[in-house]
Amino acid sequence: MNTIYILWLRQLKRYFRSKPRIIGSLGQPLLFLVALGYGFGPVFQKAGEGNYIEFLAPGIISMSILFTAMFSGIEVIWDRQFGFLKATLVAPVSRFEIMIGKTIGGATVAIFQGIVVLLISFIAGFRIYNTAYLLITFLFMFLVAFLFAALGMTIASVLEDFQGFQLISNFLIMPLFFLSGALFPITGLPKIIGFVAKVNPLSYGIDGIRNSLIGISNFGFFTDFTVLFLVIVVLTAIGSYLFSKIQI
Amino acid sequence: MENNNIIQVNNLTKEFDGLLAVDDISFNIKKGQIFAFLGPNGAGKTTTIKMLTTLLTPTSGKIVLNGYNPLEEKYEARRSFGIVFQDPSLDDELTAYENLEFHGVLYKVPKIIRKERIEQLLKFVELWDRRNDLVKHFSGGMKRRLEIARGFIHHPKILFLDEPTLGLDPQTRNHIWSYIKNLNKEENITVFFTTHYMEEADKSADEIAVIDHGEIVAKGTSEELKAETKTSSLEDAFLALTGSEIRDAEAGGIDQMRLRRRARNK
Numbered sequence: 117m118n119t120i121y122i123l124w125l126r127q128l129k130r131y132f133r134s135k136p137r138i139i140g141s142l143g144q145p146l147l148f149l150v151a152l153g154y155g156f157g158p159v160f161q162k163a164g165e166g167n168y169i170e171f172l173a174p175g176i177i178s179m180s181i182l183f184t185a186m187f188s189g190i191e192v193i194w195d196r197q198f199g200f201l202k203a204t205l206v207a208p209v210s211r212f213e214i215m216i217g218k219t220i221g222g223a224t225v226a227i228f229q230g231i232v233v234l235l236i237s238f239i240a241g242f243r244i245y246n247t248a249y250l251l252i253t254f255l256f257m258f259l260v261a262f263l264f265a266a267l268g269m270t271i272a273s274v275l276e277d278f279q280g281f282q283l284i285s286n287f288l289i290m291p292l293f294f295l296s297g298a299l300f301p302i303t304g305l306p307k308i309i310g311f312v313a314k315v316n317p318l319s320y321g322i323d324g325i326r327n328s329l330i331g332i333s334n335f336g337f338f339t340d341f342t343v344l345f346l347v348i349v350v351l352t353a354i355g356s357y358l359f360s361k362i363q364i
Numbered sequence: 365m366e367n368n369n370i371i372q373v374n375n376l377t378k379e380f381d382g383l384l385a386v387d388d389i390s391f392n393i394k395k396g397q398i399f400a401f402l403g404p405n406g407a408g409k410t411t412t413i414k415m416l417t418t419l420l421t422p423t424s425g426k427i428v429l430n431g432y433n434p435l436e437e438k439y440e441a442r443r444s445f446g447i448v449f450q451d452p453s454l455d456d457e458l459t460a461y462e463n464l465e466f467h468g469v470l471y472k473v474p475k476i477i478r479k480e481r482i483e484q485l486l487k488f489v490e491l492w493d494r495r496n497d498l499v500k501h502f503s504g505g506m507k508r509r510l511e512i513a514r515g516f517i518h519h520p521k522i523l524f525l526d527e528p529t530l531g532l533d534p535q536t537r538n539h540i541w542s543y544i545k546n547l548n549k550e551e552n553i554t555v556f557f558t559t560h561y562m563e564e565a566d567k568s569a570d571e572i573a574v575i576d577h578g579e580i581v582a583k584g585t586s587e588e589l590k591a592e593t594k595t596s597s598l599e600d601a602f603l604a605l606t607g608s609e610i611r612d613a614e615a616g617g618i619d620q621m622r623l624r625r626r627a628r629n630k
Contacts, residue, residue: 208443
């Protein structure tokens with residue numbers, strides 16, 4: 117337990133000490149909210165879908181959680197390159213504990229980021245339907261954050277350096293975001309896009325967050341939760357297996 | 365333990381894709397000894413240390429570390445040693461104190477003892493005044509001292525030092541060696557180190573093994589090695605044993621990046 121705590125604490129300290137990173141990572145969600153939100157707002161309205169900012173904000177919150185969580189998972193590559201991982205791996209603690217500690221650390225940072233974006237979206241005109249559901253929002257934020265921090269760790273376990281990073285950014289993180297229902301409703305889409313969006317776990321996270329914030333949903337809380345939970349279990353199993361196989 | 369060998373290595377071999385990095389080596393190290401493991405770049409020194417410290421699984425052979433088999437009794441074996449790696453392995457974004465705290469927790473040193481121990485170690489390596497500074501502001505020598513302090517956080521029986529003085533000025537090198545010898549004497553810690561500075565091995569080591577192309581080519585005290593090769597200095601003995609041809613350090617992209625980083629940090 118102490119091991120998990122100290123790994124979590126390290127992750128938080130590193131995050132809150134890099135102020136430029138925090139500020140920098142808020143730029144993108146803000147831009148998306150303003151440009152897309154106000155840009156597509158009128159079209160969205162005319163199509164009879166309602167207020168686009170309201171629809172978009174949960175997607176952008178999820179985006180910032182996705183990015184932050186994935187990056188903090190992938191940070192393991194830094195630890196590996198700059199030797200710190202070695203020092204952790206020769207300590208008498210199980211790899212599973214290390215993996216869980218780092219994942220929870222990355223997830224916490226990502227949730228924080230998500231909450232900041234939620235606050236920003238209030239400025240952009242976003243309003244919550246029912247504040248009583250906020251607890252459910254936080255639950256789904258945690259699930260999304262944990263899932264993608266674990267995914268980042270899993271990927272980082274098999275990468276030796278940052279050569280493959282661009283690949284992952286462009287062929288995994290970006291598609292996860294764009295093909296997820298963050299920006300558009302996933303009903304009535306062309307078949308392939310609709311299919312991809314439905315197998316994308318982020319869609320369920322966004323759906324849960326959106327449902328809890330503005331009461332619009334495709335799958336319902338139960339399906340959202342079940343899908344995310346199962347993916348987390350599978351990913352954590354794969355991730356901790358791969359992490360345990362790291363040889364330096 | 366029925367004998368006083370704290371490290372026993374028998375027929376240890378490591379193969380990477382058909383390449384023999386370590387080829388059937390055997391040696392014993394007595395408790396309390398300072399043991400130097402010398403060899404040209406790419407000879408298999410670091411690979412051997414990685415196998416001894418549970419980071420790599422040997423292809424074949426047997427290791428006994430403080431009475432434990434590192435493959436089966438991983439945690440007991442890991443608790444037995446501290447290690448200072450060839451390249452820096454601190455978290456630059458944490459302070460000196462936090463780095464030690466982090467490792468103290470990983471090694472399950474109880475809180476009260478941990479506090480005392482960190483203070484004592486930081487004073488010992490003369491970094492107590494800088495304990496709340498981020499490690500990224502430290503010089504190469506300070507980082508090394510901090511790493512040595514970290515290696516001791518859990519009172520290990522064995523200390524592994526992989527080129528602990530690489531890239532440091534003579535003042536810092538002398539300093540670091542006086543810490544190490546001090547600890548060796550006072551706490552009877554067994555020290556296993558590698559170096560390219562022959563005078564360090566000559567001055568400090570009770571016993572020396574020379575490894576080349578993955579095989580141990582000579583073992584003994586500095587005097588014995590000199591006598592065996594009929595040379596007057598350990599450096600000449602080393603060259604006589606390993607030849608004077610320059611080796612390619614078999615470093616991958618990461619190692620080279622680390623070397624560059626280290627050069628920058630100096």
